[in-house]
Amino acid sequence: MTDKKFELTDLATGKKSTLDVKTPTIGPNVLNIAPLAKDHNVFTFDPGFMSTASCESKITYIDGDNGILLHRGIPIEQLAEKSNFLEVSYLLINGELPNGDQLKEFSHAIQYHTMLNESLLRFFNGFHYNAHPMAMLSGVVASMSAFYHDSMDINNPRHREIFAHRIIAKIPTIAAAAYKHSLGQPFIYPRNDLDYCSNLLNMFFSVPCENYQVDPVAAQALDLLFILHADHEQNASTSTVRLAGSTGTNPYSAISSGISALWGPAHGGANEAVLAMLEQIGTVDNITKYVAKAKDKNDNFRLMGFGHRVYKNFDPRATIIRGMCHKVLAKLGKSDNPLFELALRLEEVALKDEYFIERKLYPNVDFYSGVIYSALGIPRSMFTVMFAIARAVGWVAHWQEMIADPGMKIGRPRQLYTGSAKRDYVDISKRG
Ligand code: ACO
Numbered sequence: 541m542t543d544k545k546f547e548l549t550d551l552a553t554g555k556k557s558t559l560d561v562k563t564p565t566i567g568p569n570v571l572n573i574a575p576l577a578k579d580h581n582v583f584t585f586d587p588g589f590m591s592t593a594s595c596e597s598k599i600t601y602i603d604g605d606n607g608i609l610l611h612r613g614i615p616i617e618q619l620a621e622k623s624n625f626l627e628v629s630y631l632l633i634n635g636e637l638p639n640g641d642q643l644k645e646f647s648h649a650i651q652y653h654t655m656l657n658e659s660l661l662r663f664f665n666g667f668h669y670n671a672h673p674m675a676m677l678s679g680v681v682a683s684m685s686a687f688y689h690d691s692m693d694i695n696n697p698r699h700r701e702i703f704a705h706r707i708i709a710k711i712p713t714i715a716a717a718a719y720k721h722s723l724g725q726p727f728i729y730p731r732n733d734l735d736y737c738s739n740l741l742n743m744f745f746s747v748p749c750e751n752y753q754v755d756p757v758a759a760q761a762l763d764l765l766f767i768l769h770a771d772h773e774q775n776a777s778t779s780t781v782r783l784a785g786s787t788g789t790n791p792y793s794a795i796s797s798g799i800s801a802l803w804g805p806a807h808g809g810a811n812e813a814v815l816a817m818l819e820q821i822g823t824v825d826n827i828t829k830y831v832a833k834a835k836d837k838n839d840n841f842r843l844m845g846f847g848h849r850v851y852k853n854f855d856p857r858a859t860i861i862r863g864m865c866h867k868v869l870a871k872l873g874k875s876d877n878p879l880f881e882l883a884l885r886l887e888e889v890a891l892k893d894e895y896f897i898e899r900k901l902y903p904n905v906d907f908y909s910g911v912i913y914s915a916l917g918i919p920r921s922m923f924t925v926m927f928a929i930a931r932a933v934g935w936v937a938h939w940q941e942m943i944a945d946p947g948m949k950i951g952r953p954r955q956l957y958t959g960s961a962k963r964d965y966v967d968i969s970k971r972g
Contacts, residue, residue: 771934845907
């Protein structure tokens with residue numbers, strides 16, 4: 541809190557209110573409007589939360605105008621260059637980088653929770669083979685709440701920690717099971733001798749009848765993509781997890797709500813939509829036509845992977861992924877990837893176009909991520925699932941932060957009601 545104040549006057553009654561201003565470590569001040577309803581009997585109206593901070597948080601900071609993203613104060617560029625996904629997970633959840641022993645202990649806890657209960661594994665047989673993997677993921681993660689009654693007391697810090705380990709460890713196993721189910725192949729059990737991403741690739745791509753060697757280039761690329769997707773402050777899915785969790789529901793149900801929110805094409809579903817769009821555009825010659833469609837208000841076509849609620853400058857994650865595309869495709873011997881060439885050209889054309897310049901629309905994290913996932917052999921329908929695996933860490937960190945806050949309240953927004961005023965029920969015989 542600062543000594544800065546805002547004064548608000550109701551011009552009709554002359555009644556005044558003094559509102560406190562909360563100061564963040566960095567970023568714009570935040571006006572505490574909580575007393576407004578009590579003092580003036582008014583609510584604030586902010587569809588899409590364009591000007592509303594829904595909570596206080598110490599996890600992630602974004603400066604959208606300058607393309608800055610910090611996790612616990614550390615720039616994403618440094619984490620991408622020097623860290624790894626499990627270390628970033630520890631940082632997001634615990635607030636500090638781990639020392640050697642802490643990282644070893646955390647990695648061990650994750651490694652030893654990767655197996656699924658066999659009954660949970662059998663749930664997959666109930667899904668049609670062509671069920672979308674996000675549907676399977678949200679259903680099976682919600683079903684985890686039926687298996688861990690021993691550790692679901694949300695007020696017990698040790699229970700919360702075990703939940704965190706279980707989610708981070710088992711989400712790749714569930715994702716791989718969903719993929720294998722769609723192929724009709726046998727599930728592959730996790731392997732504790734492999735690191736987090738190598739284990740995931742092994743569960744995705746190995747089959748019992750052949751030897752499969754994980755390509756370290758692929759595992760490294762996936763690890764980097766996971767770092768870049770791990771958290772992004774109060775985005776739609778994280779806010780969903782917080783809202784669901786604020787009711788005191790079990791954490792598996794809260795995470796499952798986050799998975800559902802992530803699925804939408806305006807959020808995590810964009811990575812799948814970008815690839816579909818690039819395939820639809822097809823060749824460089826069609827770019828002008830599709831850019832014109834994206835600008836046409838009578839056409840619902842949008843450039844997927846472009847634009848962001850917070851970034852009005854380059855999304856720093858997109859810059860890292862674009863650079864990574866060059867390196868990974870070269871290392872995998874896929875430098876002449878036509879979709880990457882098309883994406884680069886599309887970005888170039890859009891960034892020179894007045895429509896995109898005026899609206900500050902830049903490529904977001906998902907404009908290029910699908911190109912890498914495809915190069916790693918991951919099918920398009922699994923892209924948003926990959927995002928969910930990484931973002932589960934952010935959801936856990938935010939859920940933990942919220943539950944540990946003694947001032948936590950159920951999230952319960954108000955509304956601007958514009959429906960009918962009070963009126964009487966009309967008997968069916970008297971209706972026109
Ligand atoms: N293509 C064409 N025009 C666009 C695009 C786009 N991708 N994104 C925004 N615009 C236009 C809008 O039509 C609007 O124009 P107007 O002012 O003339 O009406 C203006 O830019 C502002 O856009 P809004 O939709 O109001 O911005 P908002 O902050 O609500 O939406 C969003 C942000 C949802 C990300 C949007 O840019 C979008 O739909 N992008 C494509 C989907 C996408 O890539 N989503 C992933 C986001 S990142 C993530 O969640 C991981």
